[in-house]
Amino acid sequence: MSTRESLREAAEAMVAPAASAPAGCVIGVEVDGERTVAAAGVASPAPARTPMRRETLHDLASVTKVVGTTTALHRLASEGALAFDDAVVRYVPSFGGADDTSIRDLLQHRAGLWEWQPLYLAPQADPRAALDALPLRYPAGAERHYSDLGFMTLGRVVEVAAGEPLDAAVADLVAHPLDLRTLGYGPVDGAATSAGGDDAERRMVATGHPYPVSWHDDGFVWRTRPIAGQANDGNCFHAFGGVAGHAGLFGSIDDLLDVTAALSRADEAGYWDPAVTADVVAAGLDPEQALGWRRRELVVHGERLPLLWHPGFTGCAVGFVPGRGIAVALASNRLLAAQPAPTDILWRDVVDTLASILSTQE
Numbered sequence: 275m276s277t278r279e280s281l282r283e284a285a286e287a288m289v290a291p292a293a294s295a296p297a298g299c300v301i302g303v304e305v306d307g308e309r310t311v312a313a314a315g316v317a318s319p320a321p322a323r324t325p326m327r328r329e330t331l332h333d334l335a336s337v338t339k340v341v342g343t344t345t346a347l348h349r350l351a352s353e354g355a356l357a358f359d360d361a362v363v364r365y366v367p368s369f370g371g372a373d374d375t376s377i378r379d380l381l382q383h384r385a386g387l388w389e390w391q392p393l394y395l396a397p398q399a400d401p402r403a404a405l406d407a408l409p410l411r412y413p414a415g416a417e418r419h420y421s422d423l424g425f426m427t428l429g430r431v432v433e434v435a436a437g438e439p440l441d442a443a444v445a446d447l448v449a450h451p452l453d454l455r456t457l458g459y460g461p462v463d464g465a466a467t468s469a470g471g472d473d474a475e476r477r478m479v480a481t482g483h484p485y486p487v488s489w490h491d492d493g494f495v496w497r498t499r500p501i502a503g504q505a506n507d508g509n510c511f512h513a514f515g516g517v518a519g520h521a522g523l524f525g526s527i528d529d530l531l532d533v534t535a536a537l538s539r540a541d542e543a544g545y546w547d548p549a550v551t552a553d554v555v556a557a558g559l560d561p562e563q564a565l566g567w568r569r570r571e572l573v574v575h576g577e578r579l580p581l582l583w584h585p586g587f588t589g590c591a592v593g594f595v596p597g598r599g600i601a602v603a604l605a606s607n608r609l610l611a612a613q614p615a616p617t618d619i620l621w622r623d624v625v626d627t628l629a630s631i632l633s634t635q636e
Contacts, residue, residue: 344566429519
């Protein structure tokens with residue numbers, strides 16, 4: 275089966291009628307410069323039922339953490355504007371974590387911060403002040419706890435080190451050098467519908483699950499209509515005006531592949547210092563966590579390749595194999611399903627398809 279046929283089959287299987295199926299998806303792979311993309315289903319629900327296309331824009335959600343914030347920090351470190359072992363307070367003096375917490379700690383989710391809090395419900399008008407005022411949830415540096423709040427802080431580090439607002443910094447450090455045509459913060463036109471409203475976060479606030487919340491809903495105005503072209507993430511949209519280090523970027527499948535393919539060919543791309551790149555992709559204290567990126571194995575012909583990857587809540591995910599010219603990306607609107615499958619489950623099927631494609635090649 276050809277790569278094109280394999281991707282088409284995988285995309286159609288992903289959106290096949292089921293309670294957990296996304297309304298639409300796009301899957302793309304690039305191997306040694308050869309790129310293949312397949313789309314299936316719809317980008318927006320009835321009555322429009324806009325077909326999902328290769329050029330459709332997607333809310334990247336937490337994929338922002340890696341293609342935006344982490345890659346910007348990768349560039350800044352390569353240029354000598356910062357070092358990963360610099361203390362966060364050097365750039366954000368008001369940081370509420372431990373004084374010796376480093377940029378590396380935040381990238382590895384080991385700073386002891388809360389995983390999530392609805393900053394838009396805080397009494398402070400400035401979400402940064404609310405973020406800095408939160409006490410640590412865990413001992414700093416002791417163990418990994420995935421944290422949106424850590425990447426909100428890293429977005430502020432990027433701003434200070436780059437000397438410009440985060441949206442401009444991501445454009446100047448990532449989008450423009452890589453000649454990306456669509457990657458940027460919203461609001462945007464032509465994006466797939468990501469959800470029917472703020473239902474997921476409204477439920478999190480009401481139930482305190484999966485995280486206890488510090489503030490309560492006293493009549494907050496939630497979004498109740500389909501969300502398209504605005505950040506799905508509540509903190510990004512309601513608190514940070516659509517621009518944050520943990521979420522908010524939009525882009526097409528080709529832009530995601532452009533970033534990850536360039537990272538896979540980092541030495542020849544010339545955008546990053548090789549020593550810095552080696553540090554970024556290496557396993558940290560937690561084997562499944564690199565700097566910003568997650569790590570897992572991709573087994574091809576018995577060879578265990580490191581796959582650097584990251585998922586997003588809306589149903590997007592990206593990955594690449596360092597030094598091998600292998601990149602892969604998924605974009606979907608999984609939250610439109612009656613019983614949405616986790617992004618990790620959808621991604622597992624994409625990675626299995628990639629491994630099958632690679633295994634059939636010489």
